[in-house]
Amino acid sequence: MKTNQYNIVIIDDHLLFAGSLEKLVNSFSEFNVLFLAKNGIDFQEKLKNAILKPDVILLDINMPVMDGFETATWLSENLKEVKILALSMDDEEETILRMLRCGANGYLLKDIHPDILYESLIEVMNKGYYHSEKVAATLLNSLNPKEKKTDTKLKDNERIFIAYACTEMTYKEIAVEMNLSPKTIDGYRHDLFCRLNIKNRVGLVIYALKHGLYKI
DSSP, rough: SSSSSEEEEEEEEEHHHHHHHHHHHHSSEEEEEEEEEHHHHHHHHHHOOOOOSEEEEOOOSSSSSSOOHHHHHHHHHHHHTTTTEEEEEEOHHHHHHHHHHOOOOEEEETOOHHHHHHHHHHHHHTOEEEEEOOHHHHOOOHOOOOSSOOOOOOHHHHHHHHHHHTSHHHHHHHHTTTTTOOOHHHHHHHHHHTTTTTOHHHHHHHHHTTTSSSOO
């Protein structure tokens, strides 16, 4: 093994990807892969027989037996000095934040350029963390949350109800026109107000006009 290197362990259940990643990391002069593991339990077993301890873990998220979240939590509790770089295809903000809360020092997508991987490994060792633009944006959004996303997929009956709601008809009259009970109409109204993030019938009319659901 070369001298003055940081030791890496790759935890990923996709053997072909893990093997390719091992070759790539070993091509970086500052880093050396100690071993591969297919999940958190496999890592713990192999760690018992390892002569050297890892400096950085490249950690997949979706794995059987013990996934990335559980493994990161275990590492944070038992090997606090080890840096964790999550490496996944999942770019959902919720997943990124959850991994960071579990102790990950950075989060990378598997389709990144090799230069970015090298940069992240260097930075996590020098600074203790690596935040890509995606992670930085996710953290910023978590501090300054945007308006709650709404489910705007409307059913046919909901579209019909909205169109009637844009007229002068009362809710009881709409119920009769749609051959539905007043209770069902109240359910439509309440559900749409919540999903579309509006507070009253005027807001519903404005939403309908804005999205072409009703024309004057």
